[in-house]
Amino acid sequence: MQIRKTSQLLIAAVALTISPFALAGTTITGAGSTWVYPLISKWAATYAKETGAQINYQAIGSGGGIAQIKSGTVAFGASDMPLKPEELHADHLIQFPTAIAGEDLVVNLPGIKPGQLILSGPVVARIYLGEIKKWNDPAIQALNKGLKLPDMAITVVHRSDGSGTTFTFANYLSKINKTWAEKVGANTSIAWPTGVGGKGNAGVAAYVQRIRGSIGYVEYAYILENHMNYARMFNREGKLLSPSLKGFQAAASHVNFVTAKDFYVILTDQPGATSWPISGCTWEILRVNAPKETNTEVTTFFNWGFEHGQQLAESIGYGPLPENAVTAIKAYWKEKLGI
């Protein structure tokens, strides 16, 4: 333990010394989620231009981010899975959400164009449990009356690396399907009943593009960028939707950020006609006991993001938080950190 801490300090020291900006102004260090990395790096670039403060964010994964903030080697950690209030309390941490996003299923089916295939939560759960094995299964056919689905085996593709995307997806299936909730559950890594694993969104996308009859889940931003063959989904209220930022924000509008303790909210399977069923959120984690200047630097950055970075966020597929959530976050900072 001691050795690890020392080596981390050493690495941090080396990184600081060789960073050309170390002397130019303040440098805020953060680590964690790969999912939020594009957003933070976009914000950081503009923020540095406007204020001179540098953000040094390492996308080492949510688990790594949580470990780093706990050991105090970074100023903030980022995770796609919220920590439970008890756990936060025990380690003297606080957390607040930053942005909203969503994910969808993508398929490789000959003759079927993006958005043509229609799926529902129960059907997706049964596919991922390995209960539905063929594309022309009556359950899928019933949702797609006009489409001619091939007599082809379904190859399930999932993430092989631990990921917030997996957490959100598995959490959704847990809410939809009892068997899933009992046998599999939700976490950043889970024991998949079937299928093959690809590393990262890119790995899942590569498998789906190469294996005929495959189905996988990827982030919305990734679908947008790569024009993938996405499916439409029925949401909780039985409305058929295509994935969109509006849908993710609609889902977010149905959870109460203001009353949730430590912003422990899950955005999957929310009510509302326009709510996208597989929506998610990303959180930043701070240490209560960190020097006040450090925490102030971090909150100033994210405050700037909330106020000036929303358009930037939307341009790369992240939805802004609802107005009342931002207000609640500022009150939370005041209460917990005195900032």
Add this chain to the structure above:
Amino acid sequence: MSEDRAMEGGGTAAPAAPIPSQVMPRRAWGDLFFRGLTGFTALFLLLVLIAIGVALWREGWDAFRTFGFGFLWSTSWNPVTNQYGALIFIFGTLVSSLLAMLMAVPVSFGIAFFISELAPHWLRQPISSAIELLAGIPSIIFGMWGLLVFAPVFGNLEPWINDHLGKIPGIGRLFQGPPMGIGMLATGIVLGIMIIPFISAIMRDVFLSTPIVLKESAYALGGTTWEVMRHVILPFTRSAVVGGIFLGLGRALGETMAVTFVIGNTDILSASLLMPGNSIAAVLANEFTEATTHLYKSSLLALGFILFVVSFLVLVLAKLLLWRMEKRIGGGVL
């Protein structure tokens, strides 16, 4: 060594009166210093090895304590319920490496045989350079090539494998599965291609190191090229050849990136070589960053320790094999 020197020094110095004290000690000091320095570097390696083993054991201790020996043969790997077992990964590591060796050893032997004995002189250098170049390619490139280029092609071949090899009674079960292009067999092939350069480069070097006198004597007795290879070169170089093979095996066992890309990363035990699986190195690479609970991380490090032990056992096995071969032949040639 230094004792010999001292004796030698003593021998020459004995007839003369007491030695002028500056000359000898200075030589001895230099020797001693050099000996200490080289000894330290060798010892350092040993220390690092032990330190790695101890560190892995200590960090993995929680997993071993929680699951006991069951950790070794449990097939459950479930981060949600915090249940961990290593069997799927041990199996995947061993099978993929075995497949790689089945492919790489004969091919490497062929390459080395051709270069050292059969190839016209002008062709030797280009092939040798190609091998060395291949050895320098980072493994992730092999992984990407495996996923993006090889897997689609192999996926088209798999229906044929299903229909022909899959029909053979008994071993047919090994060759049945969906035509995905990724899985255990694909991993074995990609790994095999990856380690060919290492094995063939060593084999070539040692084949070329066989004294020409030996070879020419054999040819003079009327030996064919194959007979010379079989009865002169191979016996002369066998320990280095076996060493080279096991070096390749060591690489295959620990290979991470190339395997992660093509093995399928599925924690399900399957008899078929066409089905996806998982390996120790691959699961470490995939799950380490997001291992949030202590037991989870400990289990991953315990896997690391198992890989360490497996590699060690492989080396011991190689030494034993060599030792038995030497004994059977009776002291060996030369």
